[in-house]
Each structure stands twice: as C-alpha cells, then as structure tokens.
Amino acid sequence: EVQLVESGGGLVQPGGSLRLSCAASGFTFSSYAMSWVRQAPGKGLEWVAGIGASGGITDYGDSARGRFTISKDNARNTLYLQLNSLKPGDTAVYFCAKGGSNWIHAAVDDWGQGTQVTVSS
Numbered sequence: 001e002v003q004l005v006e007s008g009g010g011l012v013q014p015g016g017s018l019r020l021s022c023a024a025s026g027f028t029f030s031s032y033a034m035s036w037v038r039q040a041p042g043k044g045l046e047w048v049a050g051i052g053a054s055g056g057i058t059d060y061g062d063s064a065r066g067r068f069t070i071s072k073d074n075a076r077n078t079l080y081l082q083l084n085s086l087k088p089g090d091t092a093v094y095f096c097a098k099g100g101s102n103w104i105h106a107a108v109d110d111w112g113q114g115t116q117v118t119v120s121s
Contacts, residue, residue, distance in 0.1 A: 002026040002110040004096045009115030016086050016119070022079040022096030022112055030054070030074035033099035033106055036081045038092035048094070049081065053102035086119045
C-alpha cells in the first residue's frame, strides 16, 4: 500500500521559510517522479513543482519558480520542498503526490493527506 506522509507545515511570517517533507513507503521510491501540489482556501488544485525519479530533473510552476526548491532523497525515501520568501498568497494545504511513472509530468496516482502552510503576520 502506497503511503505518503507530509510534515513541516505551520504558521510563518511573510518573507519567512519552511521546509516540507514527505515520507514515502509502499513502492520503489527511486523509480517514480514526485510532485508537490497545493490548494489555497476556496480555490482549486495548483501544481507547484515536480521532480524526476532520479532527482536530477526538476520543474516548477510560475508561482514557485525562484522561491521554492524541490528535492528527493532516494536513500531515505523522502521528498522535500524548501519554501523561501513566503507570501500570504502561498497559504494553502500542500500535498505530496506520486507520479505514475519516472516522467516528471506523469499523471498523479497517489496523494498524501496534506500539510497546512499559513503565511501571516
């Protein structure tokens, strides 16, 4: 059974930083691309960033590019998202998502439960 467990969310002031983690189990983590997707209050899902199976290829949504960094530790079966220069508009539930293949833009086939990030002074 695939399990994706996010952690690291919380309340942070504008301009601050957070690092989100996603502990994965139940599948061969090193063989699959992974993504972070977020959902702001009252809005739809927004793809934030993706990473290929080996961790060597990354891509970002417009809102994340230049401020967020996605990384993947295949030895620890853990996905990360470093959030820097946070803005109130980044307030959302952040979900860890498993792709259906090693391709960075493969359709998501499993989701974590999400972790709340709130940016407010």
